[in-house]
Amino acid sequence: MTIKEQLIENAKQGKVLAHKCTNCGLLHLSTVYFCQKCGSKGFEDVILDGTGSVATYTIITVAPAGFEKYTPYAFVVLQLDNTNLRISGFMAGIATPADLPVGTRAKITGFDERGMIIEKQ
Amino acid sequence: MEKVCVLGAGSTKYGKLPDSIADITTQASISAIESAEIDPKEIKAGYISNVFGVADKQVHLGPVLMSNLGISDKPSLSIESACGSGSVAFREAFANVAAGFYDCLVVTGVEKVTHTGTEWTTTYFAYCSDFFYEGQAGASFPGLFASMARAYLTEFNTTEEDFARVAVKNHNNGLLNPKAHLQKKITIDDVMNSAVVASPLKLYDCCPFSDGASSVILCSEKFAKEHGNDYIEVIGSGRGGSPAALQGREHMTTIPSTKIASEAAYKMAGITAKDVDFAEVHDCFTIAEIVDTEDLGFFEKGKGVQAVREGRTDLNSDISINPSGGLKSKGHPIGATGIGQVVEVFDQLTGKAGARTVKDAKIGLTHNFGATGASCAVHVFQSV
Numbered sequence: 320m321t322i323k324e325q326l327i328e329n330a331k332q333g334k335v336l337a338h339k340c341t342n343c344g345l346l347h348l349s350t351v352y353f354c355q356k357c358g359s360k361g362f363e364d365v366i367l368d369g370t371g372s373v374a375t376y377t378i379i380t381v382a383p384a385g386f387e388k389y390t391p392y393a394f395v396v397l398q399l400d401n402t403n404l405r406i407s408g409f410m411a412g413i414a415t416p417a418d419l420p421v422g423t424r425a426k427i428t429g430f431d432e433r434g435m436i437i438e439k440q
Numbered sequence: 441m442e443k444v445c446v447l448g449a450g451s452t453k454y455g456k457l458p459d460s461i462a463d464i465t466t467q468a469s470i471s472a473i474e475s476a477e478i479d480p481k482e483i484k485a486g487y488i489s490n491v492f493g494v495a496d497k498q499v500h501l502g503p504v505l506m507s508n509l510g511i512s513d514k515p516s517l518s519i520e521s522a523c524g525s526g527s528v529a530f531r532e533a534f535a536n537v538a539a540g541f542y543d544c545l546v547v548t549g550v551e552k553v554t555h556t557g558t559e560w561t562t563t564y565f566a567y568c569s570d571f572f573y574e575g576q577a578g579a580s581f582p583g584l585f586a587s588m589a590r591a592y593l594t595e596f597n598t599t600e601e602d603f604a605r606v607a608v609k610n611h612n613n614g615l616l617n618p619k620a621h622l623q624k625k626i627t628i629d630d631v632m633n634s635a636v637v638a639s640p641l642k643l644y645d646c647c648p649f650s651d652g653a654s655s656v657i658l659c660s661e662k663f664a665k666e667h668g669n670d671y672i673e674v675i676g677s678g679r680g681g682s683p684a685a686l687q688g689r690e691h692m693t694t695i696p697s698t699k700i701a702s703e704a705a706y707k708m709a710g711i712t713a714k715d716v717d718f719a720e721v722h723d724c725f726t727i728a729e730i731v732d733t734e735d736l737g738f739f740e741k742g743k744g745v746q747a748v749r750e751g752r753t754d755l756n757s758d759i760s761i762n763p764s765g766g767l768k769s770k771g772h773p774i775g776a777t778g779i780g781q782v783v784e785v786f787d788q789l790t791g792k793a794g795a796r797t798v799k800d801a802k803i804g805l806t807h808n809f810g811a812t813g814a815s816c817a818v819h820v821f822q823s824v
Contacts, residue, residue, distance in 0.1 A: 375692050377586035378639040383563040386578040394579040405687040409577040421594045434577030
């Protein structure tokens, strides 16, 4: 499996496949191949719980093709618990900002044609 | 390094244009050539910036332009860096003149998309994001900037009305620009009552999809002096990058590439942000202008909204931001925008800006980025 396929399989289990630099320890999403801080190529896999809080988001009413049937929905940037990492994805059923204050607890629950799927916890 | 100058500049009107992408590319280039009063045969190469030529059945625009100018033997190339294509092409052209490879270039940006409709443009523009994480998850470009806007509202003492003030200001400036796409006076209420596109951004927080082409003649100082026309000097050029996806950035209310590019441009020019008299900045959405003016060093982080509230970015105030009307009012033909900003600076610094002239301006800046600022170029110009 490619790294992206592994990331997707983990997401389907509610997990996030991350890469930890074996030289300096900095954590990256697994789609990064060289350490942003020290340039090292050595990484070890770390499987994170896909839980966190909403760092920021938007509610989309004018959608790209294929997403019209889901409007309104949220595009969410999720701050993963106990890490420096954020990951973004699709959240269904959000109509107004009152539905999703910044800081709301949320988690990765899957991956499909809408990319990474995030739901409220 | 050779000194590099802009000897001529011209644009088509921005808006919904009937002519083909090849035609408007040629029209803008001819207006730049006429502005510079040069013979096309003096041009050594053509630099084209464009993103969606495929939408009007014409990619590989360079040779078409060069053929139309009667210089089909001259080399050309096309550059794509999303909405930052124009400034990136300008930078590459600048580097080649500065290095002495060429003494005269035509640099033309163009886009032609309005015939495709809102769904096509919304969909295809999203391909400029980090698609695996963003576009694939339903993020549109308004949605990505709306995510920055939500973060800004959360972090700083700001309201949606503050964002609306940027749109009102830029429409006021655009009313003075005959080539602007949206020539319409608007109020804060108009913005607040317009349809939500991606919360918290509404239709009037967003720049329009535009057709248009802009072109400049870039040359060595020696070439400019020999021709005797009005010209301006490029005194600073900087580029920078940011993580392609918003999720990779330390702060959601800062665009790192703007800081990197502007610091490099200021250093080359030997100036600081305080020395800039006016700036054409990348206001694809109202939130973007606020973030830009902070990242460029004009205001402290979080203070950009206060400056807008106090009118400090209005035409002929502390620092005139987007005297042309910006992307918001002048329009945003994405491949042309970065060159169009240089056209505005040229017109301002050579006394051709009419009713929107920034008084006593000596130093102008252009700031243009691709996507959510994943790629960025900043240039500083000085009157001669």
